[in-house]
Amino acid sequence: MENGPSGREWGSLTREVHEIRHDLRNLKMVVDAQLELIRDVEAGHRHLNTRIYTTVTVAVGFMSALGFLVQMMTRG
Secondary structure, X not given: OOOOOOHHHHXXXXXXXXXXXXXXXXXXXXXXXXXXXXXXXXXXXXXXXHHHHHHHHHHHHHHHHHXXXXXXXXXX
């Protein structure tokens, strides 16, 4: 009577564990690559938001100055 897997079964199980480890390493590499892409997109988004806010701020400042000048000229 045998108390455990045979040599062939051990070999099969060992091979399967190695394949699972290999698949796990591959998946980890894919996830790491996706995280890097997400970080790049987030950085680009922050940069775009900064440019938009800066443009709006400059435009509002310019409009305020222009409004002030128009008001000063019309009161004359």
